[in-house]
Structure formats: structure tokens, C-alpha cells
Amino acid sequence: MTNRKVGIYCMSSKQHLPSNVTWYKAPKFNSEKSLIHPGGRFVVRKKQITENAILILNDLWIEDQGVYFCKIDDVFGPGTDVRVTRPVDETKVLYRSQMKDALIILQGMLLALIIAAFGFRKKTLSEKEESIYEEPEDDHIYEGLAIETCEDGDLYEEISAYAQPEGAEAPWE
CATH class of the missing domain: 2.60.40.10 (Immunoglobulins)
Incomplete structure (x- = not known):
């Protein structure tokens, strides 16, 4: 000592x-x-x-x-x-030991909280992805558009983006 x-x-x-x-x-x-x-x-x-x-x-x-x-x-x-050591104060040693134990418990609780938060986030994201990619009930993609065909027999058809048959209304109007 x-x-x-x-x-x-x-x-x-x-x-x-x-x-x-x-x-x-x-x-x-x-x-x-x-x-x-x-x-x-x-x-x-x-x-x-x-x-x-x-x-x-x-x-x-x-x-x-x-x-x-x-x-x-x-x-x-x-x-x-x-070998030379310093004298030990038992009360200080016990206090430090208890503080370390408390910090370890706190770290464990924070880690569990973070893991639970990531699990909850992943679950809600997967539910959102399922709702985003559901098949639509009715297919309205080409409804209201008129397709013009070429009269000279070409292999390609031109789709005019704004062409509508006379008297037809688009469902979104």
C-alpha cells in the first residue's frame, strides 16, 4: 500500500x-x-x-x-x-459498482426500446406497402380515350393522349 x-x-x-x-x-x-x-x-x-x-x-x-x-x-x-496499490474506500467502490450496474440496465432497456421501435416501423411499412400495391377494382386506364388507327396498314398505332370519342366523358370528370 x-x-x-x-x-x-x-x-x-x-x-x-x-x-x-x-x-x-x-x-x-x-x-x-x-x-x-x-x-x-x-x-x-x-x-x-x-x-x-x-x-x-x-x-x-x-x-x-x-x-x-x-x-x-x-x-x-x-x-x-x-507491487504498490492505493488504499481502497469500500463505500466509493460499492457506489461505483452500483452506478455501473444501473448504467448497464439502462443501456439494456434503451436497446430493447430501439429494437421494438424498428420492429414496429417495419410492420407499419409492410402494411402500407400492401395497401399501396393492391389491384384496382376496375381497370380505368384507357377508358375515355379514343385509339386512332392508321389507314395505310402500318404496323404501329398512334395513341393520341387527349383524343376522346365524341360525347364520351372520362370517369374522373
Whole structure:
């Protein structure tokens, strides 16, 4: 947790021999390591005859997260992964969770409403299409028009758009 203290120990198989430890930090396990200079929030301590065997991180920050390596006699240790989290306020977490649940329910209801609206629209459009394309009861297309034929025997007939036989009235008048 942030604002806490963490101690990391560096152990060697040759603990009976005097040695000096240097500390390194990397953002990830296989990434480039950078040397840690003791001082400020980073404190090193001696353990038995090994200098700097303990690294103490005071007042942890989120930025302190990473993998810490100790190096004894040009040999790196396996590394210690340090993860830093902020303290959790349960009331805020529950409030956010309930708000997310409410938004998910609202989105579901809106989606159902949109689907229903499209279904209703499609139904009314199909009913309109059926009523538009109904067959007429009486065929009045040529009623009231006179067809003039050619007297010289041509294959084509000319239909005069406004020609009416004498005394005939169109049904729409």
C-alpha cells in the first residue's frame, strides 16, 4: 500500500564471506535495470558481514512499483517484484459498482426500446406497402380515350393522349 514501508533482503549462499551489495530496479522482469542510489526514501542496511544487504523503501509511491534486484560480486539475484496499490474506500467502490450496474440496465432497456421501435416501423411499412400495391377494382386506364388507327396498314398505332370519342366523358370528370 502507498505510504507504507517495505524491506527487501538480499541473501547469498556465501554468507560467511564479506561482500558488498548494490541494488537495481527494473520496470519489468526482463527490462533494463537502473542503479538505485541510497538516500532519501531508499535506505540500505548491513546484515551481519554483508554491506547493504537490506533495502528499505520508506513511504511507498505508485512509481516505486517494479522488480528490485540485488547484485553481489557481479552476480544478480532472482529479483523481487514489488507491487504498490492505493488504499481502497469500500463505500466509493460499492457506489461505483452500483452506478455501473444501473448504467448497464439502462443501456439494456434503451436497446430493447430501439429494437421494438424498428420492429414496429417495419410492420407499419409492410402494411402500407400492401395497401399501396393492391389491384384496382376496375381497370380505368384507357377508358375515355379514343385509339386512332392508321389507314395505310402500318404496323404501329398512334395513341393520341387527349383524343376522346365524341360525347364520351372520362370517369374522373
